[in-house]
Amino acid sequence: MWEIIVQVFPYAIAFTIPLLITALGGLFSERSGVVNIGLEGLMVVGLFSSAITIVNLEKFMPGTAVWVGLLVAAIAGALFSLLHAFACINLHANQVISGTAINMIAGAITVYLARNITGSGNIHIVHGMVRRTIPVLSDIPVIGKLLFTQTYATTWLVLAILVLSWFVLYKTAFGLRLRACGEHPQAADSAGVNVYRIRYIAVMISGAFAGLGGAIILVTYSGEFSGTVAGLGFLAIAALIFGQWKPWGVLGATFFFGFASTIANVSQAVPLFARIPGILLKIFPYVITLIVLVMFSKSSQAPRAAGEPYDKGKR
Amino acid sequence: MKMELNKEYVLALIAVVLGLLAGAILMMLTGNNPLQGYYFLIRGGLMSIERVGNTLATATPLIFTGLAVAFAFRTGLFNIGAAGQMLAGGLCATAIGLSFAWPKVILLPTAVLGALIAGALWGFVPGYLKSRFNVHEVVSSIMMNWIAYWTVYYVVPGYFKGPYLETESRKITEAASLKVAWLTKMFSGSYINLGFFLAVLAVIVIAFILNKTTLGYELKAVGFNRHAAEYAGIRSNRNIVISMMISGALAGLGGAAFYIGYASNIQIGVMPSQGFDGIAVSLLGANSPWGVFFAAVFFGLLHSGKGFMNAMTNIPPEIADSIIATIIYFAATSILIERCWDRLKKYLRGAK
Numbered sequence: 097m098w099e100i101i102v103q104v105f106p107y108a109i110a111f112t113i114p115l116l117i118t119a120l121g122g123l124f125s126e127r128s129g130v131v132n133i134g135l136e137g138l139m140v141v142g143l144f145s146s147a148i149t150i151v152n153l154e155k156f157m158p159g160t161a162v163w164v165g166l167l168v169a170a171i172a173g174a175l176f177s178l179l180h181a182f183a184c185i186n187l188h189a190n191q192v193i194s195g196t197a198i199n200m201i202a203g204a205i206t207v208y209l210a211r212n213i214t215g216s217g218n219i220h221i222v223h224g225m226v227r228r229t230i231p232v233l234s235d236i237p238v239i240g241k242l243l244f245t246q247t248y249a250t251t252w253l254v255l256a257i258l259v260l261s262w263f264v265l266y267k268t269a270f271g272l273r274l275r276a277c278g279e280h281p282q283a284a285d286s287a288g289v290n291v292y293r294i295r296y297i298a299v300m301i302s303g304a305f306a307g308l309g310g311a312i313i314l315v316t317y318s319g320e321f322s323g324t325v326a327g328l329g330f331l332a333i334a335a336l337i338f339g340q341w342k343p344w345g346v347l348g349a350t351f352f353f354g355f356a357s358t359i360a361n362v363s364q365a366v367p368l369f370a371r372i373p374g375i376l377l378k379i380f381p382y383v384i385t386l387i388v389l390v391m392f393s394k395s396s397q398a399p400r401a402a403g404e405p406y407d408k409g410k411r
Numbered sequence: 412m413k414m415e416l417n418k419e420y421v422l423a424l425i426a427v428v429l430g431l432l433a434g435a436i437l438m439m440l441t442g443n444n445p446l447q448g449y450y451f452l453i454r455g456g457l458m459s460i461e462r463v464g465n466t467l468a469t470a471t472p473l474i475f476t477g478l479a480v481a482f483a484f485r486t487g488l489f490n491i492g493a494a495g496q497m498l499a500g501g502l503c504a505t506a507i508g509l510s511f512a513w514p515k516v517i518l519l520p521t522a523v524l525g526a527l528i529a530g531a532l533w534g535f536v537p538g539y540l541k542s543r544f545n546v547h548e549v550v551s552s553i554m555m556n557w558i559a560y561w562t563v564y565y566v567v568p569g570y571f572k573g574p575y576l577e578t579e580s581r582k583i584t585e586a587a588s589l590k591v592a593w594l595t596k597m598f599s600g601s602y603i604n605l606g607f608f609l610a611v612l613a614v615i616v617i618a619f620i621l622n623k624t625t626l627g628y629e630l631k632a633v634g635f636n637r638h639a640a641e642y643a644g645i646r647s648n649r650n651i652v653i654s655m656m657i658s659g660a661l662a663g664l665g666g667a668a669f670y671i672g673y674a675s676n677i678q679i680g681v682m683p684s685q686g687f688d689g690i691a692v693s694l695l696g697a698n699s700p701w702g703v704f705f706a707a708v709f710f711g712l713l714h715s716g717k718g719f720m721n722a723m724t725n726i727p728p729e730i731a732d733s734i735i736a737t738i739i740y741f742a743a744t745s746i747l748i749e750r751c752w753d754r755l756k757k758y759l760r761g762a763k
Contacts, residue, residue, distance in 0.1 A: 133491075133553065183744045192489055192549050193743040196690055200736030204729045205437070211727035212441045327560065327682070330553055337550065375565035382554040382561075386540065389551065393544040403547075 100368055104358060106227070106246050110317050111361075112354030114139070114309040117254045118332035119339070119346045120261050121305025126341060127265065128298030129278040129291075129401040130184050131191045134177070134198030135306045136329025141176045142169035142307025143314050144206035147219040147321035150314070158223040166250070166311045173307020174300040176202065181299035185292055188405035199329075207323040219321040221314065225250060250312045257305070262343040274298055278399030281406040291406050306332075331357075334385040340397040353381040419697040421752070422745045427695065427709070429748075430738030437733055438726055448726045455719025456712040462719075464601025468673050470711025472497070474610040475665025476689025477696060477703040478617055479658045483548075484698045485621060486654035487634035492537060492552025493662040494686025495559035499533040500526035500663025501670030502563050505580055505677045508587025509571050515586040522587050523609070523667050530663015531656040533559060538655025542648035548655065556682065564679045571677075579678040589672035606668030611704070613661060618700040620657075630654050662686065684732070691735050694742040710735055 118135050125132040132138075146165035153161035180198050183189040211217040227246040234244040265271040274294050276284035281291045309332070310325060335353050339345030360377035363369040435445035456466045476493040483490035490496075504526040511518055533555055540546040571580040589604040621627040632640040633647045633654075641647050665685060670677045692710060696702030713735065717728040741748070 133549070179740065183740070187744045187746045189743040189746065190489075192491060193690065193694070193739065196491065196687055197736055197740035197743055200684075200687055200732065201740060204732035204736050208437065208727050208729040208733055209441070211729065212725075217727070217729075326680075327557055330557060333550075334554060334557075373565070375561060378561035378564065379558045382557045386536075386546075386551055386554050389546045390540060390544045393546055 097368070100366055102241050104362060104366070105242050107317075107362065108351075108355045108358040109251060110248065111358050112351050113248070113251050113254045113316070114312045115328060115332050115335060115354055116347060116350040117257065117312065118306045118309035118329060119335045119350055120258060120343065121302035121309070122332055122336045123261070123341060123343065123346055124265075124274070124298045124305070125302035126336065126402050127278045127399050128274045128295045129281055129399060129404065129406065130181070130295055130299050131195065131403045132177075132180060132299065132302050133192060133195035133330075133333060134180050134202075135302070135332055136325060136327065137195075137199035137202030138173045138177055138303050138306035139310035139313070139325045139329045140199075140202045140206055140323065142173045142310030143321050143325060144210065144219075144310075145169050145172035145307070146311035146314050147221060148213070150221045150223075151219055154221065154223050162223065162225055162315050165315065166308060169307040169311030170304040171307075173310070174304040176307070177299050177303025178296075180303075181296050184299070184405065185295050188407060191403055191405075203323060206321075210321060210323065217323060221319055224319050225315040248316050250316060254308075254312070258343060258347060265343065270294075275399075277406075278401055281401050285406075285408065295406070331381060334381050337398075338381070338385050338388050340388075340392070341399060342397070356380050418749075420702070422748055423695045423697055423702075423706075423742065425748050425752075426738050426741040426745060429741045430734045433737040434730055434734040437730065441726070443724055443726050448720060448724055448730070451720040451723040452713065452716040452731070455716030455723075457716075458719075459599070461599045461601040462715065464598030464603035466711045466715040467607050467708070468602035468604060468711075469715040470708045471604075471606045471610050471672065472665040472669040472683075472685045473688055473692050473707035473710050474704055475613065475661050475668055476685050477692030477707050478610075478613055478700060479661035479665065480689045480693035481696060481698040481700070481703050482617055482621070482661060483654055483658040484693060485634050486630045486650060487637065488538075488541070488651065488654055488658070489549050490534065490537075490552060490655065490658045490662070491549050491690070492533065492555045492659070492686075493665070493689045494683050495552070495556035496530040496533040496659045496662035497666035497669065497683050497686050498556075498559040498563050500530040500666030501677050501683075502559075502566065502666075503529035503663075504587075504667040504671045505583060506566075506571065508583040508671055509581055512584075513586070518586050519589065519605075522671055523589075523664065526663045526667035526671075527660045528663070530666060531660035533663070534655040534657075534659015535652065538652040538659075541655070542651040556686070560680075560682055563677065567677060567679050573676065578680060580676045582675045583671055587671055588675055589668065590675075602673050604668070604672040606664075606672035609664060610668065613664065614700045614704050617661070621700065626653070662689070665689075688735055691739040691742070694739065 122132055122135055146169035149168040150161045150165040180194050183194040184191045207217045210219055225248050230244040234240045273289045277291050277294045285291050335349040339349035356377045359369050360374040363374055438445040438448045479493045480490050504522040507522040507525045536555055537548040537551040540551050541548045567580045568577050573579050573581045589606045629645045630650050632645055633650045637647050692703055692706045695706035713731040717731040721728045
C-alpha cells in the first residue's frame with residue numbers, strides 16, 4: 097500500500113499543480129468580482145504560446161527554453177484575458193457569455209494557427225522539464241520520499257506563488273482592496289479605491305496564472321499541444337468553489353481532485369485501484385462540488401458581487 | 412417594443428458582420444485571400460442539393476441547442492449545460508438503439524423519447540438546485556456537463572464498445588437511425604435526417620408555448636422580474652424547474668439529432684461544441700424561436716462549408732469555429748456597438 101502511494105504520488109502532484117495555479121488565478125478574478133469561466137481557454141492559450149516558444153527555442157538552448165516558454169505563456173494569458181476584462185468591466189457584458197466566448201475563441205484560433213504551422217494542428221516539444229531530487233531534504237523519512245524526490249521545479253514555483261498569493265490577498269492593502277471590490281464595489285469606490293483598475297489587474301492575474309497552468313501541463317506531463325486541456329479549466333473552477341474561494345482551501349481541493357483523477361488514470365495499471373470504478377473517481381469532483389454548493393447555500397463564502405458588473409451610477 | 416426588437420436584430424447582424432471581418436483578418440494574417448476563402452466556404456455549403464442537405468443536417472443540433480439556451484434565457488436562466496444535456500440525450504438514444512431489436516416505428520420514437528427524457532433530467536438538476544437551494548444554474552450546469560462527459564467516457568467502452576475502437580460505440584442499425592432512405596435519396600446521399608423536421612416542429616411548439624400559453628407568459632414574467640412575478644402570484648420556483656427541464660429536453664433532442672441522426676455512433680472524450688454554439692445561436696437569434704432557426708442555419712452553413720474551403724485553399728477548417736466564437740464575443744459586447752449606433756444616430760440627427 098505504502099509503496100503504491102509513493103509511486104502514485106509524483107503523478108498526483110504533477111496533475112495537481114496546473115490545476116492549483118489555474119484555480120488560484122480564478123480566485124483572484126472572482127474575489128475582485130469578475131467571474132471567469134474562460135480559464136479553460138486561457139489555459140489553452142498558455143499551452144499554445146509556450147509550445148510555439150519552446151519548439152522554436154529548444155534547438156539553441158534546451159534548458160532555458162522551458163522557462164522562457166512558461167514566461168511567454170503567462171504574458172500571453174494575461175494579454176488574452178484583457179478581452180474578458182474589457183467586456184466585463186468596461187462594457188458590463190454578461191460575464192458568463194464573455195467567458196464562454198474566451199473559451200471558444202482560444203480553442204479555435206490556437207488550433208487554426210497551429211495548423212498553419214504544423215499542418216496536423218499538434219505541436220510536440222522534445223525537451224520538457226526534468227524531474228529532480230532535492231539533496232538533503234529527500235533523506236527525511238516519510239515526507240522526504242513523498243515530497244522531495246523526483247519533483248519538478250514548477251511545483252515549487254507554484255507553491256511559492258500560492259504563499260505569495262495568500263500574503264498579497266490577506267496581508268497587503270492591495271489585497272484588502274481587491275477583496276472589497278468583490279464584496280461591495282460601491283463601498284470600495286467611496287473609500288477611494290479604483291474598482292475598474294483593481295478588477296483589471298485581478299483578471300490579468302487570472303489570465304497569467306491560467307496561462308502558466310497550461311504551460312506547466314505542456315512541460316511536465318503532456319509534451320504536446322493538441323488544442324485542448326480536456327476540461328481542466330472547469331475542474332479548476334470546481335476546485336475554487338470546493339475550496340470556498342480561499343487559497344488554502346483551493347490547495348486542499350485541487351490536491352483532493354488531483355489525487356482522485358490520478359487514481360482513475362492509473363487504475364488499470366495498479367490492481368489495488370482497479371476495484372474502484374473509474375467513473376466514480378472522475379465524476380466525484382463535480383458531484384462533491386454540487387453537494388458543497390447545496391450545503392453552503394445558506395452561508396456561502398462566494399464573493400457577493402461576483403458576476404455583477406460595477407456601474408458607478410448605481411448605488 | 413417593436414422598435415426594441417428591430418434594434419436587437421440590427422445588433423445581431425452587426426455582430427455577424429464583425430465576426431466575418433475578424434475571420435477575414437485571420438485569413439489574411441495567415442497569407443490567404445479572405446474573399447476566396449468565403450467564396451469557397453459558402454459554395455461548400457450550398458453548391459449542390461447534397462451539400463444543402465448537409466448544411467441543414469449540421470444546423471439541426473444547433474437549432475435544438477439554440478432553442479434550449481434561448482428558452483432558458485426567456486425565463487432569466489442561463490443554460491450553459493446544453494453540451495451535457497446533449498451527451499445525456501445522445502447516450503440514452505444510442506443505448507436504446509443498440510439494446511433493442513424492435514422495428515423502426517417503435518424503436519426510433521423510443522430512442523428519441525429517451526433522449527428527450529435524459530436531457531430533461533440533466534436540466535432538472537440545475538433547475539431544482541436553483542429553485543430549492545439558490546445554487547447558480549451556470550455553476551451547476553457546468554458540473555453537470557462534466558458529469559455527462561465522464562459518464563459517456565466510461566459507459567460507452569464498458570457496455571457499447573465498437574469492434575475496432577475503444578473510443579466509440581458500435582454503429583446503430585438503420586432501425587434506430589433518424590436517417591431515412593427517401594430523404595437521403597431526395598438530397599442525393601446527404602446526412603439530412605428526420606431530426607430536421609423534429610427541429611422545425613420544436614421551433615413551432617416553442618414559439619407557441621412562449622407566445623400563446625399561460626405557461627409561456629408565466630415563464631417570461633419570471634424572466635423579466637422574478638419578484639414582481641411572485642407578487643402577482645406566479646410560482647417562480649416551479650417555473651424555474653419547468654423551464655430548465657424543457658430547455659434540457661430540447662438539448663437532449665439535439666443529442667438525438669446529432670448522435671443517431673447526423674452521426675450513427677457516440678464517441679468518448681468529446682464535449683459537443685454544439686452545446687456552446689447554442690449560446691451563439693440564441694444570442695444571434697435574439698432569443699426568439701424563428702430567429703434561432705435562421706441563426707442555426709447560418710452557423711450550419713459555416714460548419715458544413717469549411718471542409719470544402721479547406722480542400723480548395725490552405726485555410727484550416729477551424730476558421731468557422733473562430734468566426735462563431737468571435738460572433739459570441741461581439742454579441743456579448745453589443746453594448747459597445749449600441750453606444751456607437753446611438754452616437755451615430757445622434758450625429759446624423761444633428762447634421763440634419
